[in-house]
Amino acid sequence: MKHYFDSVQENLLLQFLSDKGITLSDDKLEKLYEYANLVIQGNTQVNLISKNDISKFLSRHIADSLVPFIVLSQKQYLKSGMIWADMGAGGGCPVFPLSIVCSEIQFFASEPRHKRVLFLEEAKKTLKLDNLTIVGKRFETSEITNCDIISCRALSRFEADYDRAQLGLKKNGLFITFKSKEMTKDLMNLSDIHFIDYHLPLETQEYSLVIKGIYG
Ligand SMILES: C[S@@+](CC[C@H](N)C(=O)[O-])C[C@H]1O[C@@H](n2cnc3c(N)ncnc32)[C@H](O)[C@@H]1O
Numbered sequence: 001m002k003h004y005f006d007s008v009q010e011n012l013l014l015q016f017l018s019d020k021g022i023t024l025s026d027d028k029l030e031k032l033y034e035y036a037n038l039v040i041q042g043n044t045q046v047n048l049i050s051k052n053d054i055s056k057f058l059s060r061h062i063a064d065s066l067v068p069f070i071v072l073s074q075k076q077y078l079k080s081g082m083i084w085a086d087m088g089a090g091g092g093c094p095v096f097p098l099s100i101v102c103s104e105i106q107f108f109a110s111e112p113r114h115k116r117v118l119f120l121e122e123a124k125k126t127l128k129l130d131n132l133t134i135v136g137k138r139f140e141t142s143e144i145t146n147c148d149i150i151s152c153r154a155l156s157r158f159e160a161d162y163d164r165a166q167l168g169l170k171k172n173g174l175f176i177t178f179k180s181k182e183m184t185k186d187l188m189n190l191s192d193i194h195f196i197d198y199h200l201p202l203e204t205q206e207y208s209l210v211i212k213g214i215y216g
Pocket residue numbers: 087088089090091092093094110111112113116137138139140152153154155
């Protein structure tokens with residue numbers, strides 16, 4: 001398969017994963033690369049990601065998307081059959097990379113914008129992601145319920161996203177969101193809140209995965 005990114009990007013992603021003790025099968029890596037190809041190609045038709053980010057899609061967006069998988073795997077939190085919903089899927093990060101690597105978990109992606117939904121449906125079909133359901137609605141009207149985990153990336157303010165997630169989370173479910181480190185200062189006093197700080201390849205700023213709930 002022709003890749004629409006260079007081998008430097010591939011190596012940055014592999015190094016990022018291996019630094020965290022993660023080795024993925026060749027099948028899963030190929031699917032991640034195929035998904036990256038689809039986004040890079042799809043971005044010429046539909047606005048999925050910023051044009052500035054195309055050349056670093058693997059090291060910036062796919063690596064970032066996999067951080068919840070890395071963190072929850074380290075805690076052995078992920079179990080077969082769990083239900084995980086992502087609110088505001090956009091071009092599919094983090095939910096596509098997560099569905100690819102966590103094939104035993106059932107994912108839902110909620111996204112209201114029609115052109116993005118068409119892209120996501122097509123990508124799901126191409127990648128044969130049977131564990132992913134695309135719901136072309138706002139999360140509030142999606143009727144997605146009973147989730148073990150609800151995530152969102154670049155959606156809205158923490159409080160608004162957390163409240164929105166309560167509509168679909170099981171009791172004791174986890175809410176997970178991605179923030180820059182500097183945006184977490186106001187959240188320090190919340191109960192059951194965890195901050196896992198990290199860097200991404202080629203990026204100077206520090207990021208924080210924010211998890212609300214008890215996860216180990
Ligand atoms: C900035 S994009 C982020 C996309 C993706 N998560 C990422 O990190 O690249 C936010 C997305 O959330 C969607 N969105 C906005 N409000 C929403 C809601 N209430 N429920 C679900 N999706 C929503 C928008 O249509 C948009 O595609």
